[in-house]
Amino acid sequence: MKPVLEVRDLMVTYPPRRGAAPARAVDGVNLQVRQGEIVALVGESGCGKSTLARALVGLVKPTGGQVLGGGEPLGYSAAALKAYRRHTQLVLQDPGGALNPRQNVFDAVAEGPRLHGLTDRLGERVHAALARAGLRPPEEFAGRFPHEMSGGQQQRVVIAGALALEPSVIVADEPVASLDASVRGEILKLILELRDSLGLSALVVSHDLGLAWNIADRVAVMYLGRIVETGTVEEVLLRPKHPYTRALLSVLPDSDERPVLLTGEPPDPAAVPGGCRFHPRCPLRAAEQDTLCDSRDLPVLTGDPSGSSLAACHLVH
Amino acid sequence: MTARDRTRAPETPGSTRGPDRVPETPGAASGQDRTPETPGEASGQAPAPQGRPGTPMLDVRDLRVTYRNGERAVPAVRGVSFTLDRGQTLGVAGESGSGKSTMALSLLRLLAPSAEVSGEVLFEGEDLLTARWARLRAVRWSAASVVFQGAMSALNPVRTIGEQICEPILLHEKVGQREARRRAAELLDSVGVPSRRAGSYPHEFSGGQRQRIMIAMSLACRPDLIIADEPTTALDVMVQAQVLELLGELVRESGIGVIMISHDLSVLSHMCERLAVMYAGRIAEIGPSRQLIAEPRHPYTRALGRAFPTIGDPASRLAPAGLPGDPPTPSELARLSEGRGCAFEPRCSEAVAACRTETVELWPSGPRREAACLRVLEGSGT
Secondary structure, three states: OOOOEEEEEEEEEEOOOOOOOOEEEEEEEEEEEOOOOEEEEEOOOOOOHHHHHHHHOOOOOOOEEEEEEOOEEOOOOHHHHHHHHHHEEEEOOOHHHHOOOOOOHHHHHHHHHHHOOOOOOHHHHHHHHHHHOOOOOHHHHHOOOHHHOOHHHHHHHHHHHHHOOOOOEEEEEOOOOOOOHHHHHHHHHHHHHHHHHHOOEEEEEEOOHHHHHHHOOEEEEEEOOEEEEEEEHHHHHHOOOOHHHHHHHHOOOOOOOOOOOOOOOOOOOOOOOOOOOOHHHOHHHHHHOOOHHHHOOOOOOOOOOOOOOEEOOOOOO | OOOOOOOOOOOOOOOOOOOOOOOOOOOOOOOOOOOOOOHHHHHHHOOOOOOOOOOOOEEEEEEEEEEEEOOEEEEEEEEEEEEEOOOOEEEEEOOOOOOHHHHHHHOOOOOOOOEEEEEEEEEOOEEOOOOOHHHHHHHEOOOEEEEOOOHHHHOOOOOOHHHHHHHHHHHHOOOOHHHHHHHHHHHHHHOOOOHHHHHOOHHHOOHHHHHHHHHHHHOOOOOOEEEEEOOOOOOOHHHHHHHHHHHHHHHHHHOOEEEEEEOOHHHHHHHOOEEEEEEOOEEEEEEEHHHHHHOOOOHHHHHHHHHOOOOOOHHHOOOOOOOOOOOOOHHHHHHHHHOOOOOOHHHOOOOOOHHHHOOOOOEEEEOOEEEOOHHHHHOOOO
């Protein structure tokens, strides 16, 4: 089965700021999203997860590697990007910022179809998208402006805007981070429903491991530009291999594990350590005093989702 | 709600733990190796009057805050009462608009003039809401201090952090520059920021470090009470865990009372021994954290608890739990305040007809806990 969305050896390097080295935000990533699958990409701020999301929808041009939509390499001409984005839509974190305050709901949702010349029975299309996003009855919401809606409703409008183009995959960057706890669950439910009813695939970027447990089939843990562990949600979250994943899980308030607090400097993509990139903060290396970690680079994990979980670590296997 | 009369001997931390005591974070120093500041010593230096034995450190009675904007009045806090003793930790949970931050900031009269505050805030027996400004200014920092959310905007960007930590010390205590600087350095070290960086500006620190600096500042005058308003909201999980552990350690060591505001029920329940869940400007449920999480009596507490899944819990796997509907808007709040009925009724899956007509208030729902739900009176759900 061909993945609906794939990246191969993706690199995104931002040009250096004055005096500094270039920032390797995404530093070799393989990842696949298959039909009807929800993949969670988790990591802390600065790990490159948002850059990867932007590269997936063609907003950032990779400096190396490939993005493939439906098996086809993504072209970066305006026309190619436009065609690509009919099938791959981005949902952003802060719906208040994503929506134009002077545009009503109908126009916000109709913007995509209009850009793509899908003006035939536009009203029907917009209303169907609103209803799918849970804004029912759609007629009641179409005339409203963002400020007349709650945060949860605004996020539903953003999702409706993505759905109006009937995409095959949605890339959602922290779709619930700015929402209240009770609303969060409702939006996550919606993403699951869309997968079940439309077969929609999704890559959800988040710092929240609970979100992955709630909705994802597979999870990829990112650290400093690389995916350090990937597998099914059960494998990675219940039987984590990589010391970074283990540390992340251990500091959750509900964890039974003894919390492993990582110390040291926060990771800086402009100064990626040699050897294993996690070694300066790794509790396992500290315990085992293994010099392999400091010197030998790790191979990039394959994006192939069919095998068991993978961890980029010298010490666990 | 009765004040928890846990008078803890500071010399023996960890000896007088109640059964509901929040599990101590493993790995945290329990303080034996340091000299804890005794609460008595701290209040002796603070210009607050010594509280009479038997009276709680903080006694909040029927606190109400209404924002006025011309003709429009938005009741943000609609009658909140609770008590807090030295060394106690109270978590206040709720969604945006629940009034939790307004409530916390009103305790020290930190709200804009458009906010009308009524009720009583008795701090060591003295009503802060009617206290004179000079008196209030003396209380702020030295007896009670605030850790604001968003340390970047709370810190002054054009002054070094050392200067900013010295400022309350110089204002409130009869010490010289040198002594203040020495104390600032000590404080920075105690929160894990190297004191040699006292000459740096806020932008030179990471988010987690800035939040640590805020905590150092709040401790500068050895207060008895710290109000922490979403102290870790903008931080990454790992940094959040570090800051929370620091805060927990400081509280255990020094017996400071803490009111911690957050939207994250799981964080609060692990940091605080008691928990108050706010909805629409009122306390919906209050009691020992563990009990509130394990056996919530108010449907809103239950829904809020489920919104944060426990990894490994099969019930939440591929089943996110939310709560249909939205919290009341400001205009709905104004209407609610006029009529009867439960503010949560429109979103409540267990609502009955009486929920719309009866006046709902906090009723005892178990030992040392209360819930504002009619079903508590029926005795159901136990």
